[in-house]
Amino acid sequence: MTELDAPGRVAAKIFPHPLNAWYAAAWDHEVTAKAPMARTVAGKPLALYRTRDGRPVALDDACWHRLAPLSMGTLVGGDGIQCPYHGLQYNSAGRCTLMPAQRTVNPSALVTSYPVVERYRYVWVWPGDPLLADASTIPDMHQMDSPEWAGDGLTIEAPCNYQLVLDNLMDLTHEEFVHGSSLGQAELSESEFTTRLEDDGSVTVTRWMHDVEPPPFWLKNMRDRFPGFSGRVDRWQVIHYHAPSTICIDVGVAEAGTGAPQGDRSRGVNGYVMNTITPETDTSSHYFWAFMRNYRLDSQLITTQLREGVRGVFAEDEAMLVAQQRAIDANPDKVFYSLSVDAGGMWVRRLLDRMLAAEGRAVAADETPDVTSEDTFGDTSVPS
Ligand code: FES
C-alpha cells in the first residue's frame, strides 16, 4: 500500500463541484420538443427542451424581465420558448426575439444558453465558461448505446452531496455490509486491490477475488447464461473514474480457474455499472445509473430483471447516503478519516482539487489530501 493508503489520514469532507465540466442533465427521453422541463445542474436552474428538429437546448430558467421560470412556459416556432408571465420569446441562443407589449426588442434582453451535447443516452450540459466546452472531454460511456451491450437504468434523486456517491462507488468493500443479501462477501475486504492514475487522467481501482462462492446476484446471472451453473468463481471489479463525477465499473464473475484474470472471460458473465452523478445543490444530486451486459442481448426479461435488481441494491446505498448526509449536517465540526480502502476516494479528491484550482476555487490547503508526488500513486498492490 502507498503512503496515500495510510489509515487515519484526514480528508476534506466535501468539495464544491467544478463548473467547467460536462454534467448529465437528463436522460435523452426526458427532454422533449413538446414542453420545457426544469432541472437544476451544478446549482444552476435550467429550462431544458428540444427544438423542432430535435436539438437539445439548455437556458437559464429565469426570464430576463422579472425572472419567471421559462420552464413553465411554452415552446414556440422552430427553436424558441415563451415566458409564461408576460410572453417574452427567446430563441435557442437565449436572445429575446419578441416583446408582446412593445414594438422593439431591447437588445440587452438575453438569458444564458449553455453548451449542450447529446451522447450515450444522456443530455450533457456545460455550466461553466462556454469557451472551454470541448465535447471530446465527455467521459466514455459507450456501453450505453453500443450494439454489443444491452441494459437499462434509472435516476436516483439523492438528497446528499455528489461526493458521497463518488466515495460509495470508489470503495466497494461496503457491499459486504450494505448489500449482504445480494452482492456481499467477506472476500471484498480481504482481497488486494490496485489504484492507478491512467495516462488519460482517469483513475482505475482493480480488485480480483479468486475462487470464491458467487453471491446471489452473480449466481443468478451465471445461471442466466449457463443454465444450472454451480460452483466457485473468479470475481472482478474494475472501477474507472473520470473527473469530476462519472464512474463506470467493469464487474463480473467467471467459472473459477478458467482464465478470466488472464483475459479469457468466455466462461463468465460481464456487466458494466454506468454511473454519472450530477450535483444539483451542495446537498443533493441527480444520480444517473445503468447496468449494461454483453450476453443474451435480446432478452428484455433479463434487462428488466437486472434493472430492478440493481434498483433494489442502489436503494440500500441511497438509504445509507441519506443517513450519512444527515449525520454530516449534524456534526459540522467533525472531519473524515481515511482507511486503506479509500485510496480511490482520495484520488477523486486530488483530481477535483485540480479542477477547482484551474477555476481559481481550490479548497483550503489544510483540507486537501496530504499527498506529495505523482509517484505516490502507482500500483498499490499487484493482484495475482
Ligand atoms: S417575467 Fe418573463 S415576460 Fe415578464
Ligand SMILES: [Fe+2]
Ligand atoms: Fe453500493
